[in-house]
Amino acid sequence: RKMATLSVCQPQLGGFSFENCKRNAVLEAEVTKLGCNIPSARKTGTTICGVVFKDGIVLGADTRATEGMIVADKNCSKIHYISPNIYCCGAGTAADTEMTTQIISSNLELHSLSTSRLPRVATANRMLKQMLFRYQGHIGAALVLGGVDCNGPHLYSIYPHGSTDKLPYVTMGSGSLAAMAVFEDRYKQDMEEEDAKRLVRDAIAAGIFNDLGSGSNIDLCVITKGRVDYLRPHDMANKKGVRTGNYKYKQGTTGVLTKSVIKLDLEVVEETVQTMDTS
């Protein structure tokens, strides 16, 4: 009765509903008193990076998704499609990066249909930063956005609270310091494509081997004017080992002394037929 009268006054709105927040806070307090933990969100403790080279952009990412101290996904895809000429790597809460990039991809598609032009990286950047600022960092998505448009190659890093940086090389995620060390050492302006791919691969490998939150394979995405190479996996840095020994014994290793066969008498008690409706 109470709920029916409530809906009279306020029109129903879509979007986030905060109904359960108070209940969740109470539950969390109760559970902590008992000494347990509430389940945590799946994060992509990650190394992602991007670099601008002579003709375009190279984006790189590892492929491990963690849930606390456990690896939840050994081969997840962190380089998301935004538009044919723009791709985005995501670090932080896996669901947030996935949904945010999908929403921005849809919005950019609608926008480009409306303007009938190829979308620009600056547009995607502005849409992302406005959305993330609106939610004041509660959407935990740290992104590396890169693409090639009519004005050339552009690379942006976007933080969960909505600040952005436009730079020639960026890294994000828990392994960002390891990757940035490699970039700071070997980055040069106007590299060739193979050099840029090798640099990004080495930066992600540094993150994979020196950070617990990153691991498994290295994915690369090379974007140039008119061409996108999505290399997944580009390099399998952490292949699972193959067992060298075999603990199975050959047939006949153990000698047979005696053999006796006992037949079990089973009689049919009841037989029913159930017809299936395969229409």
Next chain:
Amino acid sequence: MNTRGLRSQLKDSVPVTGMGPQVGAYGVQDTLRSGFSSVKNELLPSHALELSEKNFQLNQDKINFSNLRNIQGLHAPLKLQMEYRAARQIQRLPFLQSSHLALDTLKGNDESISFEDILNDPAQSEMMGEPHVMVEYKLGMM
């Protein structure tokens, strides 16, 4: 679309409508419509974003209109608001789902997707209002 730089609009500052007690007629808690009151429920929002999200669209509209007024003069927001008022009346009876197509086209919502369209779609809501009560409320008879 967001606008930048609010310093020019300080004189048209936007008041935040809070969660205060639901007052009906005579300035008293309207228990029939909004249920029993609880001090904690009213004083504190349950989430940091609750207030800002409730008023987000309103605040955006106010910012855009005051910007438009400063740039093009008073006639521009007046004309737009008149069109919005007319388009808002093109809808079905209160307890039925209306598409708000005209209003969305005017506001430009037909060219963007956000969490309002994906999460908590009112068309999929499990609760239905009482048709008689809602129509009486809308016509001001209640």
